[in-house]
Amino acid sequence: MPALPNLADDDLLRLTQAGNEQAFTTLYQRRQGAVYRFALQMSGNISIAEEVTQEVFLSLLREGAYDGKRGPLVSYLYGTARHLVWRRMARNRLHISLTAEDGEDQVTPSYLISHSEIESDLARDESRRSLRRAILALPAGYREAVVLCDLHELSYQDAARVLGCAVGTVRSRLHRARALLSEKLAPTKVRSNRCLV
Amino acid sequence: MNCKEFEAVALEFVRGDMTDVPAQQNLLAHARTCAHCARRLGAERLLTSVVATVIAQDRERSAPQRVEKALLTAFHEQQKYKRSRRLWMRPTIAGAIAAGLILAAVISVPRAEKAKVVTVKQALPAAPVPVIAPVYRAVKKPPPRTLRAGVRKRPNTKTAALPREIMTDFIPMTYDPHPIERGRVVRVRLPRTALAAFGLPVNEQQAEQPIRADVVLGEDGLARAIRFIE
Numbered sequence: 300m301p302a303l304p305n306l307a308d309d310d311l312l313r314l315t316q317a318g319n320e321q322a323f324t325t326l327y328q329r330r331q332g333a334v335y336r337f338a339l340q341m342s343g344n345i346s347i348a349e350e351v352t353q354e355v356f357l358s359l360l361r362e363g364a365y366d367g368k369r370g371p372l373v374s375y376l377y378g379t380a381r382h383l384v385w386r387r388m389a390r391n392r393l394h395i396s397l398t399a400e401d402g403e404d405q406v407t408p409s410y411l412i413s414h415s416e417i418e419s420d421l422a423r424d425e426s427r428r429s430l431r432r433a434i435l436a437l438p439a440g441y442r443e444a445v446v447l448c449d450l451h452e453l454s455y456q457d458a459a460r461v462l463g464c465a466v467g468t469v470r471s472r473l474h475r476a477r478a479l480l481s482e483k484l485a486p487t488k489v490r491s492n493r494c495l496v
Numbered sequence: 497m498n499c500k501e502f503e504a505v506a507l508e509f510v511r512g513d514m515t516d517v518p519a520q521q522n523l524l525a526h527a528r529t530c531a532h533c534a535r536r537l538g539a540e541r542l543l544t545s546v547v548a549t550v551i552a553q554d555r556e557r558s559a560p561q562r563v564e565k566a567l568l569t570a571f572h573e574q575q576k577y578k579r580s581r582r583l584w585m586r587p588t589i590a591g592a593i594a595a596g597l598i599l600a601a602v603i604s605v606p607r608a609e610k611a612k613v614v615t616v617k618q619a620l621p622a623a624p625v626p627v628i629a630p631v632y633r634a635v636k637k638p639p640p641r642t643l644r645a646g647v648r649k650r651p652n653t654k655t656a657a658l659p660r661e662i663m664t665d666f667i668p669m670t671y672d673p674h675p676i677e678r679g680r681v682v683r684v685r686l687p688r689t690a691l692a693a694f695g696l697p698v699n700e701q702q703a704e705q706p707i708r709a710d711v712v713l714g715e716d717g718l719a720r721a722i723r724f725i726e
Contacts, residue, residue: 327564331559331564335559336554336558339557349562349563353559357567407641426546427553430543430546449547450551468506473507477507477540481540483598484542
């Protein structure tokens with residue numbers, strides 16, 4: 300039998316459900332980062348990201364929760380995380396923070412920006428901050444497409460499986476989302492002076 | 497290539513998904529001639545580079561240690577629960593299986609016996625079996641005891657009258673002014689010549705055969721009356 304880190308996700312999950320703690324830890328270490336980042340980039344909320352990560356992996360402990368015939372495990376993890384993020388965000392929408400005054404600062408939480416690292420290129424840092432802010436301001440469908448296809452570098456097919464839509468839909472959503480992001484990042488507006496060549 | 501076509505493939509080009517080299521050259525050639533598409537391409541490249549830096553920055557971002565701890569605790573609890581459930585379920589399942597086996601055995605035993613008889617009949621050659629005629633005996637079943645069983649049944653006069661008897665009236669044998677209150681009737685056989693003693697005709701052809709008679713005996717044992725029966 301190969302070492303646990305060399306095993307595929309499905310094999311690790313099988314061992315996990317058979318009671319192998321090491322297999323569960325290996326699987327968690329392998330996939331938790333992606334799930335956590337996805338939840339954080341989608342919600343912009345660190346507590347939601349933590350809760351979602353925990354719940355996604357708890358669901359793996361339940362037998363029968365994941366069906367290998369419906370796609371790879373990573374798609375299941377993203378799909379479950381997406382579902383949980385939307386549920387959390389819908390619930391949080393009912394609560395209004397009394398400390399939030401500036402809408403812009405609310406959109407880009409400070410924890411998304413690493414204060415510890417000092418970068419020489421402040422412009423790049425500013426661009427990153429702007430991009431995060433712009434992604435969180437995107438409509439939900441566009442945001443999902445950008446986060447999955449650009450930030451998580453999923454193929455159109457994999458993203459379509461996670462989102463439960465057609466590949467063409469993912470492509471068009473990503474196209475529009477990137478156009479919106481480009482507008483916000485670019486110093487000059489691209490929209491004007493369209494050529495007719 | 498025009499602007500519309502450029503728009504359609506610009507994203508694939510920037511993402512590195514465009515593998516067709518002539519198409520790439522066409523796109524770049526169009527961007528050189530069109531300021532709008534050149535800016536569009538520049539914006540896409542800028543966005544891609546910023547996205548790459550965000551990816552690089554986020555690569556090390558992971559869930560805090562407490563999430564893993566909480567998950568491991570949940571994992572251990574689940575395993576404990578599974579183990580306890582297994583321990584509890586084992587005797588239950590064993591009991592259920594045992595009960596099922598007993599039930600199946602009880603149901604199948606008579607069938608198995610029947611089946612055995614059939615197989616023996618089929619397997620053995622037909623041997624000459626002495627046939628004994630059955631003897632039928634009428635078994636008298638006692639009448640069911642009911643509440644009415646204690647009531648004495650009336651004698652069936654119809655059936656009693658079936659063997660018809662010809663009899664004379666009782667003929668007094670002694671003179672007694674006091675009629676008897678109690679007595680017994682005794683059936684006796686007498687020589688047919690006794691008929692003549694009472695003045696009755698005697699058939700000579702049957703003179704040798706005895707004749708039945710009912711004699712009434714008083715409490716003192718003396719014969720008081722007689723009747724002849726044919």
